[in-house]
Amino acid sequence: MAFKSIGIIGLGLIGGSFARAFCDRGLSVYGLDGCASTLAEAAQADIFQALTDDIDQFLKMKPDLIYICVPVEATKAVLKTLSGKGVTAPVTDGASTKSSVCALAGELGLNFCGGHPIAGREVSGFSASVNGLFDNAVHVLTPVAEGFPEDDLRALHEGIGMRVTVMTADKHDLVFGSISHLPHVTAFSLVEAVNQACPEAFSYTGGGFRDFTRIAASNPRMWTDIFLDNDKTVIELIDTYIDLLKSWREDIADKNEEKIYKRIEEASSIRRSIK
């Protein structure tokens, strides 16, 4: 079967943008959200077949696929609720970390496949949701249940213009720990460091600094969850990063011109090779 109706739990930036994309492709979209003002905004957008704040009413709509689009900790709570209600329909999610979510879904015996759309904005909520957020973006799948219709889930995302890739949940958390979670810690710390060392410097920032720290303007709920959920990997990455910073400090203190030049040349060359 191909999914013809999608029930989205959580109508924020990601859930709202998926709803827009699926609606554009002619699918029936149902929405569940606990926030009255979000439901009111979503109703005005004219995307949903039905909207509710009640999980039982939502499940009665019998969507072909349940798509959980809330932060990591809330995702785990939803998985437990769905399991408690005896849901057997396919379930997927869009949370930013995958190991603990997939482990829990496995323990609960849900018909689950993890997912993570690599897309976002520095604003959140349904009002921030847009058409085209996922155009040409990568969607990572981290399979769990054996009988899950993975090909249909792949086709669903390819149908809205995404590039689907499959990996284990642990691999996902190392990859995105490296290129997303660690960079966020470094951006938060950088803003803190400047604020501590020379706050007036912020008034001289140009495009470079603004680009560099753009990701520091992130949603606190989402990122608290990510750091706490992917804690072991993030801690290991911070340790690796601190060791490298210490060696920069040493090379500068030693005036080791040759080594500094070589390190910049190498980092610059790696960075240039990123498409």
Place this chain on the structure above:
Amino acid sequence: MAFKSIGIIGLGLIGGSFARAFCDRGLSVYGLDGCASTLAEAAQADIFQALTDDIDQFLKMKPDLIYICVPVEATKAVLKTLSGKGVTAPVTDGASTKSSVCALAGELGLNFCGGHPIAGREVSGFSASVNGLFDNAVHVLTPVAEGFPEDDLRALHEGIGMRVTVMTADKHDLVFGSISHLPHVTAFSLVEAVNQACPEAFSYTGGGFRDFTRIAASNPRMWTDIFLDNDKTVIELIDTYIDLLKSWREDIADKNEEKIYKRIEEASSIRRSIK
């Protein structure tokens, strides 16, 4: 007097782009560069009244202002040469660090005012020079010689659309140590950390990571000079930064949810306040 002719030493990205801007404003522009292929490129651009690779020939053109546009260490060498030749004309520069350059110019008794245009690209050389590089960019002046015609230097830069601001050389090096030099160390280290922990992660990078590490694709000569010249300030900033990273590590290891949430909220709020 207002400057009617400018002699630029070093025809790279910055020198070449200043030459284009000054020529557009109807000034006479002379160029000095040691590299034959750069001189050939510059000659084709039809901007310069005269071009040479010989300092004595350059000085004979008697420009109203000598503008040094080479990396920090080379700037110091040029200052010594100009002093040795008994130059009394006003001299300025565009090097990225100011304390040591200004101290040297003062010791040499040159008629000097330091400068730093806050503009750049991730490519270098005359071929990277463009019209409009300095539009609406900040230009920092760090005065040295008492008799220097500072108002004329200000007017020159305002005339090409720049916003001129004046500060001491030490203040400059702390401000730009914070918002430029430290971010570069963190970007180089981040690329190194990912390369060490999970090199294949580079193939999953999206816009966020690319923006965040764009400044890692920098010119090794220029940045080696900057780190070695502003070493004390950069080392202090790295120490502050490492301390903050260590406290992030602790907060995550302690699962201190409240503190993590608050730190993200604060960093995010500071970042959003940057115009």
